[in-house]
Amino acid sequence: MEFFFEQLANWKFYLIGGFPKYPLTGLTLNIVLAFLSIGIGLSFAIILGLGRISSRWYIRHSCGACVDVVRSTPLLLIIFWFYFFLPVIGAKLSLFWCAVISLSVYAAAYQAEIVRAGILAVPKGQMEAGLSTGMSKPQALISIIFPQAFRMMLPSFVSFFNSMFKNTSTVYIIGIVDLTRTGINISQLRPNRIYAAYACMAIGFWIVCYALSFAAQKLEKRLGILDYESYKPEICREDLVLLPLPKAVKRFLITQK
Amino acid sequence: MKFFNLRYDFDWSIPFREPYLGWLITGVKLTLLIAIVTAIMSLLIGTALAIMRVSRFKFLNIPAKIYVEIVRNIPGLFWLLFFYFIFPQLLPFGLTDKINQYAYYSVVAGILGLTVDNSAYVSDIVRAGILAVPRGHIEAAVSSGLNRLQQLRYIILPEAFRTILPPLGTRMIHNFKNSSLCMAVAAPELTWATQQIESITFRGLEVTLLATVFYVTIALSMAMIIIRLEKKWKIDMTSISKMRT
Numbered sequence: 001m002e003f004f005f006e007q008l009a010n011w012k013f014y015l016i017g018g019f020p021k022y023p024l025t026g027l028t029l030n031i032v033l034a035f036l037s038i039g040i041g042l043s044f045a046i047i048l049g050l051g052r053i054s055s056r057w058y059i060r061h062s063c064g065a066c067v068d069v070v071r072s073t074p075l076l077l078i079i080f081w082f083y084f085f086l087p088v089i090g091a092k093l094s095l096f097w098c099a100v101i102s103l104s105v106y107a108a109a110y111q112a113e114i115v116r117a118g119i120l121a122v123p124k125g126q127m128e129a130g131l132s133t134g135m136s137k138p139q140a141l142i143s144i145i146f147p148q149a150f151r152m153m154l155p156s157f158v159s160f161f162n163s164m165f166k167n168t169s170t171v172y173i174i175g176i177v178d179l180t181r182t183g184i185n186i187s188q189l190r191p192n193r194i195y196a197a198y199a200c201m202a203i204g205f206w207i208v209c210y211a212l213s214f215a216a217q218k219l220e221k222r223l224g225i226l227d228y229e230s231y232k233p234e235i236c237r238e239d240l241v242l243l244p245l246p247k248a249v250k251r252f253l254i255t256q257k
Numbered sequence: 258m259k260f261f262n263l264r265y266d267f268d269w270s271i272p273f274r275e276p277y278l279g280w281l282i283t284g285v286k287l288t289l290l291i292a293i294v295t296a297i298m299s300l301l302i303g304t305a306l307a308i309m310r311v312s313r314f315k316f317l318n319i320p321a322k323i324y325v326e327i328v329r330n331i332p333g334l335f336w337l338l339f340f341y342f343i344f345p346q347l348l349p350f351g352l353t354d355k356i357n358q359y360a361y362y363s364v365v366a367g368i369l370g371l372t373v374d375n376s377a378y379v380s381d382i383v384r385a386g387i388l389a390v391p392r393g394h395i396e397a398a399v400s401s402g403l404n405r406l407q408q409l410r411y412i413i414l415p416e417a418f419r420t421i422l423p424p425l426g427t428r429m430i431h432n433f434k435n436s437s438l439c440m441a442v443a444a445p446e447l448t449w450a451t452q453q454i455e456s457i458t459f460r461g462l463e464v465t466l467l468a469t470v471f472y473v474t475i476a477l478s479m480a481m482i483i484i485r486l487e488k489k490w491k492i493d494m495t496s497i498s499k500m501r502t
Contacts, residue, residue: 072430072476073469074437076448081469084461088265166332173441180334187342198343202331209330 007186007196014182014200025177027204033178034165036100038157041107048108049115050141063112070109075170078102083174099171107164114160118153119145158216162209169205179204265462272464277454281464284450285471287364291446292433295371299432302372303379308409310384321380328377334438337370341442344369367439367446375432382424386417419490426483430476437472447471 007014017025024032051063070078082102086093093101122145130140172181183201187194272281309321328336341363345356356362390413398412418425440449451468455461 068477069473072434072473072480074434074448074472076437076440077451077465077469077472080448080452080455080461080465084455084465088462162330169332169334170438172334180332180338184338194346195343198335198339202335202339205332205335206327206330210326213330 003193003196004199007193007200011200014179014204017177017182023177026182027179027208029176029178030165030168030205031208033099033103033168033171034161037103037107037168038111038161038164040100040104041111044104044108045111045115048112049119052112052116053119067109067112070105071113075102075106075167076173078106079171079174095174095176099168099174099176103164103168103171106167107160110160111157114153114156115149117156118149121152122148155216155220158212158219162212162216165208165212166205267463268460269463271454271458271460272467277450277458277464280445280450280453281447281467283445284447284468287444287446288433288436288448289475291364291368291371291436291439291444294368295375295432295436296429298368298372299375299379302376304383304414306376306380307383307387310380311387325377325380328373329381333371333374333435334441336373337367337438337442340370340373341366363442363444364439364446366442367436367444370442371432371435371439374435375428378428378431379425382421382428383417385424386421387413389420390416422483422487422490426479426487430479430483433476433479434472 014026016028017023019025019028048063048067051059052067054060054063079099079102082098082105086098086101126144126148127140130144131137135143169178169180172178172184175181177185179201183197186197190197271277306321306324309317310325312318344366345353345362348356359365394412394416395408398408403411436446437448439446440452443449445453447468451461451464454464
């Protein structure tokens with residue numbers, strides 16, 4: 001127990017390592033990796049997601065194949081692919097960038113699915129309305145579909161960020177000193193502090209993930225689902241009142257609804 | 258400027274040479290074993306947890322919720338490391354020695370860790386399925402004289418499992434992929450075998466390619482099977498919504 005409090009008093013080491021003097025390690029590195037990989041992944045994900053719903057079959061199928069292959073490969077193998085393959089094609093990258101690239105490839109495939117689902121969730125009439133007002137397809141996509149789609153996607157992005165943050169713990173295996181590696185190193189150097197080190201590791205991950213899932217729940221409640229009922233051109237009670245119809249017909253229509 | 262100057266000549270005889278072939282075959286067997294055992298165990302534990310979470314009794318409800326909240330917010334890798342390094346030491350002394358002598362404890366630790374990680378997710382999915390069962394069906398079950406266990410057995414769970422089949426299948430594919438994390442605790446499964454071959458022969462790409470093909474094939478065929486089953490067992494949702502009114 002006393003070791004646990006001793007390690008907790010060392011929270012700065014778990015959080016940033018010896019940051020200003022030495023390279024960044026610890027929990028902050030996990031957060032940085034998650035942010036970078038999701039940011040880079042998103043830009044590719046939009047392209048892939050749009051490609052998956054393209055009307056040309058060769059684009060649709062090739063994007064679908066890429067996404068499916070990456071999605072059904074374990075993250076560990078993707079990391080090893082880039083770790084061993086990048087030197088072979090002559091790219092000399094540091095471990096950090098190797099991890100960022102492999103994580104963002106993984107993130108791109110998953111986010112492509114989110115983007116695709118978000119775009120498909122926007123009613124078809126929106127796109128048709130945009131096209132019929134004389135917009136070109138890209139214009140309609142950018143100014144009509146995307147704003148609505150992103151609003152639908154936001155909760156799943158936050159929960160994906162949560163899972164991506166947890167996945168960043170995997171990169172410790174190629175030797176990046178993130179929170180997992182910090183905990184393992186401490187437990188190996190000081191075997192009597194093994195429980196304390198693992199507890200601190202778990203607490204660090206738990207706090208960030210819990211905050212993220214809490215935020216995801218709040219977001220889902222606030223703006224998760226747009227009220228698409230109001231977009232549908234169906235007869236509502238308010239419209240009926242204004243119509244010049246006999247009362248019996250109105251009552252019949254309202255009870256039908 | 259040459260864009261792709263591959264400084265690598267593929268030597269395809271390596272994965273088919275002893276002892277590497279043996280390692281790969283054990284790796285494939287162990288990967289499948291870990292995936293299947295964790296899938297079954299986490300399905301059982303997850304269903305039990307989900308039933309606990311929807312129950313009205315606080316002493317069933319709250320522990321299950323705490324378990325899920327703790328496990329879901331910590332990476333699966335942590336649970337593997339926990340069961341490998343910490344769990345044997347928490348046991349009484351005689352058991353610790355026995356576990357340390359047991360050669361395949363890494364596999365057991367991998368199975369336990371993945372089960373703990375996966376069961377929380379499964380319980381969330383199953384809970385969503387149970388909550389999605391229409392109220393009228395449960396009322397019908399109650400009024401036809403079934404008790405709570407019979408309701409679960411004959412009405413709620415069969416319906417719930419049909420509706421949650423797609424997310425459950427996705428989770429099981431995820432679990433299959435996560436079995437590669439077991440190399441962190443040196444369980445001799447497929448990813449571990451590829452890394453071992455890489456570190457001995459310095460030729461990682463061939464085996465990594467083979468392993469990727471294996472994982473992709475199994476995961477995609479699992480997805481196919483799930484889509485088939487989904488079509489086969491689909492409930493006609495329109496009829497349900499008619500029943501509800």
